[in-house]
Amino acid sequence: MRINPVLRNESKLAARTPKFTILLFIYIAILSAGVLVFYNLYSETFYANGLDLQSSVMLYFGMAIGQAVLLMFIVPALTSTAICSEREKQTLDMLLSSKLTPFQIIIGKLSSSSIKVIMLIICTMPIYVVCGLTGGIRISNIIQLIMFFAVTTIFVGSIGVFISTYTKTSKVATALTYALVLFIFIGTLIIAFIILMVEGMKGNGADPGIPWIVYLSPATGFMSMLSNQVGMVGQMGYMVPSMDISKYAEYISIAIQLGLSVVFIYLSVIKLNPLNTKRNLKIFKRKKS
Known part of the structure; x- marks a missing residue:
């Protein structure tokens, strides 16, 4: 099986530098802490009454x-400079002049960054298993959560x-990426709330229903998944059904995320393709003449 050259090179660089190891340590340390x-806060209750599933x-x-x-916060920091860094180091032209296609370059950059984050996610599985051992959480819930995180990472x-392909500097790319992600x-949730408020002020008497734009936010699918898994702790379990959000919102969210990922990758490939730039220059020269 032939590995993407960009992915192989990025993986070697990550293995030789301690940055990713330090990031992995800090990430797991925060969740472990x-x-x-x-458990320190609930230790007295555990000793007195035993483990509580809730x-x-x-x-x-x-x-x-x-x-x-x-x-x-981590994923945009790792991916927003994927192409910008090559452009700033003046190595992008070397990549484009190689045998690699723009699609291979984009997929290689995306894969190398996504794999790092997915490794972080997988390394936290033992911490989640603690919940499964004490009861109340099934292993299938943990696997479903990990898969949702992996899709959101991609x-x-x-x-x-996408942002890195269309911008020239890393600082601008990072800022725009965080802005678009937020x-x-x-x-999108704020816009959906405003739409509901406006529809409610009209006073038609009919239920306007949940705006479709709410499903564009991965947070909707994430909260729906937690609601279906554990009831979102007590009374919060009634929040998702009361808002008329579909009980299959997590699957709708996954489908939308994968579809938009394909669109962003396609647009990135088009922008990175040097043939498109040359074609545009020729058209411009013909119009000028």
Whole structure:
């Protein structure tokens, strides 16, 4: 099996530098510290009354939310400079002049960044298994959560590569990537809330239903998945059904994320293809003459 040359080269560079090892250590240490603090707070209750299944569910819920927030900040930082860094180091022309196609370059860059993050996610599975051992959480729930995180990583990574292809400097690419990611995750929910408020102020009496734009945010699928798995801790389990969000929202979210990832990759390949640039220059010269 032939490995993508860009992916192979990026993997070798990551293995030779301690940055990723330090990132992995810090990432797991943060989540592990959260687990230790949680069990320390509930230690007296455990000794007196034994393990409470609801506490395990709360721990799982808290770790999932915490990891989702961490990933939302880590993935753009790793992917937003994928192409910009090559352009700044003046090595992009060398890549384009090689036998590699623009598609191979984009996929290689996206894969190398996504694999790093997916490794972080997989390394946290033993921490989640603690919840499964104490009860209240099934292993299938943990696997489903890991798969959702992996899909979201690819989606956010494709956004970073897309922005990196269309910008010239790393600072601008990083800022734009974070802005677009925050808009998709949070901005779409705010827009959906505004639409509901406007429809409610009209006073038609009919139920306007949930705006379709809410499904563009991976947060909707994420919260729906947690609701279906553990009831989102107590009364919060009724939040998703009461908002008329589909119980299959996580699958809708996964489909949308994968579809948008393909679109972002396609647009990145078009932009990176030097033949398109030459063709545009020829058209411009013909019009000028």
